[in-house]
Amino acid sequence: MIGRSGGARDRILRRVGAATAARERRPHPGALAGDGPDDVVAAFADRFRRSGGEVVAAGMGWRGGELLRWLRDQVPEVTAVATAPDLPGELRPDLPEVAAREAGAGVSVGWGGVAETGSLILPSTGGRAVQLLPPLHIVWISADRIFARLEHALLSLAADLPAAAGLHSGPSKSADIGRTVVTGVHGPGRCVAFVRGALRSPAATE
Amino acid sequence: MRIEIGDYGARARQVIREDPQVREAVTGATLAFDAKRRRSYDEIDSDAWRRWAEAVKSHALTHLDRYLAEAEARLIENGAVVHWAADAGEARQIVMELAAENGVRRVVKGKSMVTEEIDLNPALEGAGIEIFETDLGEYILQLLDEPPSHILGPAIHRTLEQVRELFAERLETPPDGNPDTLARAARKVLRDAFLSAEMGITGGNFLVAETGTVALIENEGNIRLTTSLPRIHVAIVGIEKLLPRMSDLAGFLQLTSRAATGQPIGCFVSLIQGPAARPGDDGPKEVHVVLVDNGRTDVLAHEHAWEALRCVRCGACLNVCPVYRQTGGHAYGWVYSGPIGSVLDPGLLGLREAMPLPFASSLCGACFDACPVRIPIPELLLEWRREAQEEGLTPWRERAALTTLAQMATRPGLYRLAGRIGSRLGGSALGRALPMLGDWARERALPKPSERSFRELWREGIE
Numbered sequence: 072m073i074g075r076s077g078g079a080r081d082r083i084l085r086r087v088g089a090a091t092a093a094r095e096r097r098p099h100p101g102a103l104a105g106d107g108p109d110d111v112v113a114a115f116a117d118r119f120r121r122s123g124g125e126v127v128a129a130g131m132g133w134r135g136g137e138l139l140r141w142l143r144d145q146v147p148e149v150t151a152v153a154t155a156p157d158l159p160g161e162l163r164p165d166l167p168e169v170a171a172r173e174a175g176a177g178v179s180v181g182w183g184g185v186a187e188t189g190s191l192i193l194p195s196t197g198g199r200a201v202q203l204l205p206p207l208h209i210v211w212i213s214a215d216r217i218f219a220r221l222e223h224a225l226l227s228l229a230a231d232l233p234a235a236a237g238l239h240s241g242p243s244k245s246a247d248i249g250r251t252v253v254t255g256v257h258g259p260g261r262c263v264a265f266v267r268g269a270l271r272s273p274a275a276t277e
Numbered sequence: 278m279r280i281e282i283g284d285y286g287a288r289a290r291q292v293i294r295e296d297p298q299v300r301e302a303v304t305g306a307t308l309a310f311d312a313k314r315r316r317s318y319d320e321i322d323s324d325a326w327r328r329w330a331e332a333v334k335s336h337a338l339t340h341l342d343r344y345l346a347e348a349e350a351r352l353i354e355n356g357a358v359v360h361w362a363a364d365a366g367e368a369r370q371i372v373m374e375l376a377a378e379n380g381v382r383r384v385v386k387g388k389s390m391v392t393e394e395i396d397l398n399p400a401l402e403g404a405g406i407e408i409f410e411t412d413l414g415e416y417i418l419q420l421l422d423e424p425p426s427h428i429l430g431p432a433i434h435r436t437l438e439q440v441r442e443l444f445a446e447r448l449e450t451p452p453d454g455n456p457d458t459l460a461r462a463a464r465k466v467l468r469d470a471f472l473s474a475e476m477g478i479t480g481g482n483f484l485v486a487e488t489g490t491v492a493l494i495e496n497e498g499n500i501r502l503t504t505s506l507p508r509i510h511v512a513i514v515g516i517e518k519l520l521p522r523m524s525d526l527a528g529f530l531q532l533t534s535r536a537a538t539g540q541p542i543g544c545f546v547s548l549i550q551g552p553a554a555r556p557g558d559d560g561p562k563e564v565h566v567v568l569v570d571n572g573r574t575d576v577l578a579h580e581h582a583w584e585a586l587r588c589v590r591c592g593a594c595l596n597v598c599p600v601y602r603q604t605g606g607h608a609y610g611w612v613y614s615g616p617i618g619s620v621l622d623p624g625l626l627g628l629r630e631a632m633p634l635p636f637a638s639s640l641c642g643a644c645f646d647a648c649p650v651r652i653p654i655p656e657l658l659l660e661w662r663r664e665a666q667e668e669g670l671t672p673w674r675e676r677a678a679l680t681t682l683a684q685m686a687t688r689p690g691l692y693r694l695a696g697r698i699g700s701r702l703g704g705s706a707l708g709r710a711l712p713m714l715g716d717w718a719r720e721r722a723l724p725k726p727s728e729r730s731f732r733e734l735w736r737e738g739i740e
């Protein structure tokens with residue numbers, strides 16, 4: 072499909088060109104300096120929790136069985152889940168599968184995480200409804216996929232960009248009514264990162 | 278949104294006298310936003326970040342033709358459709374045609390200043406399309422039929438009691454409903470809308486040239502839903518939103534969030550390259566990006582005002598502004614209010630149309646200190662005042678009254694002094710300003726003036 076412009080494109084670009092030609096061109100300053108945290112897993116966990124997210128430090132050997140135990144223990148009312156199409160079978164909890172809009176929990180795999188911002192990166196190939204509609208969102212992520220800085224994560228993601236990606240840095244929030252913070256306004260009210268391999272990082276398990 | 282800037286002075290007085298809750302609510306909210314912003318700036322080397330951000334945006338703006346063409350090419354490669362609109366009418370037309378061609382009956386929207394700017398909602402409603410503003414604050418305003426009064430917290434001028442009353446009447450919530458109950462009622466209505474709308478409309482915080490990425494920051498998740506569930510997503514983006522590279526975006530997502538709400542990053546960020554294409558992706562089948570000029574190329578060509586195009590719409594300058602706090606955004610009479618509105622509106626609309634906004638400031642300099650992209654707002658205000666004077670645009674008495682009011686908002690101590698000599702002021706500017714000063718001086722939380730006065734900043738030669 073061809074976009075509509077009715078001559079606007081060329082007119083706008085001509086005007087922009089004339090305006091910029093008349094001005095001294097400013098150089099790009101290069102990358103923003105900074106190091107990011109050393110213990111990325113602990114820093115991720117700390118940031119994510121401070122924004123209201125929850126972190127479960129999981130062993131590399133954790134599978135769907137451990138997740139099912141956690142669900143039974145934490146949210147016994149959840150009796151059916153929606154899972155991402157790219158979720159490996161071994162990470163599925165053994166519960167009936169329903170459509171995302173009816174599920175008590177959505178289970179995804181994160182492409183990666185970011186320590187400095189406490190973010191999970193979720194590609195659209197994981198199915199967006201699963202990431203957004205259930206009130207509880209559980210994201211498997213492996214500790215060695217957590218980047219220290221957002222810049223490094225985005226550059227790596229850019230090498231093979233999906234149609235869309237979401238950065239989730241805690242549960243859905245709003246303070247639009249009387250300046251009181253309310254969670255779960257539109258997106259999930261609880262967001263839990265199951266960090267596989269985090270059991271190696273004692274700070275993340277606190 | 279209709280342009281009603283000319284009556285700024287009268288409307289400001291009216292808000293202060295007749296709706297004192299507004300001032301209280303706005304002052305409370307902006308002080309809270311500002312305290313978070315300050316704490317968050319302290320966690321980073323904010324001077325270095327702000328200088329970097331200023332340089333990246335100035336680079337992008339002085340190479341804007343190149344980056345626009347690059348972004349367009351990437352988006353097309355990604356399967357998105359790119360449209361160009363020279364003005365508000367063209368932008369509306371494009372969206373209306375897309376809606377008509379696709380038989381759209383229902384639209385969900387994410388909070389977007391540019392859609393207010395181009396007056397999109399009335400046009401769509403006129404065509405019989407049902408629109409749901411899905412940001413909770415915007416949804417409240419839609420029910421009230423009011424425009425937003427703050428870039429970030431569109432409904433900060435409304436108190437819990439007012440929302441309670443509104444929701445009790447419209448959504449049948451209990452008259453003493455707490456914010457949780459009220460939010461749940463709104464969520465229910467809006468969830469149905471998300472699941473049934475054929476089109477989602479958003480703005481865009483940034484557009485990355487290198488990858489053709491439209492980036493959106495939010496906290497509620499409504500923008501992620503708006504860009505994910507409907508079959509068609511339309512992003513309406515001002516041409517000044519360009520960033521050269523993905524690595525730039527990383528810095529801007531963080532700095533904008535810190536300046537806006539004091540968070541290291543918003544709870545949700547959407548990075549959108551194009552329509553769903555790969556297996557597993559349940560996203561929109563069509564993604565349209567509408568690039569809007571609507572006065573921006575005029576601003577870009579202006580010798581000084583072009584710097585205002587660096588604005589990332591974080592609202593930090595509104596939150597620190599002692600003048601904005603008195604009235605909130607509605608008094609300003611157009612979509613961009615507060616300090617940034619006072620320098621951007623004259624550029625976008627023409628100075629005549631935007632009078633007397635450049636005079637609604639005491640030049641205290643707090644906005645410059647807060648601005649993540651270091652827009653020299655006080656300097657630009659002076660420039661617009663100079664041009665207004667040259668063109669003979671405002672009678673001096675009105676100008677003097679406004680600037681006096683602004684001074685008073687900034688330094689309430691002056692009011693007490695004025696009170697002592699009040700009766701002798703007669704027809705002077707201060708005398709005319711006095712009726713509203715009583716209220717201003719009663720403000721409980723006195724604004725803290727910038728540590729450096731504007732004159733000092735001027736001498737330091739802020740570029």
Ligand code: SF4
Nearest residue numbers: 588589591592594648
């Ligand atoms: S002028 Fe600066 S502080 Fe004000 S909204 Fe724009 S970026 Fe934020």
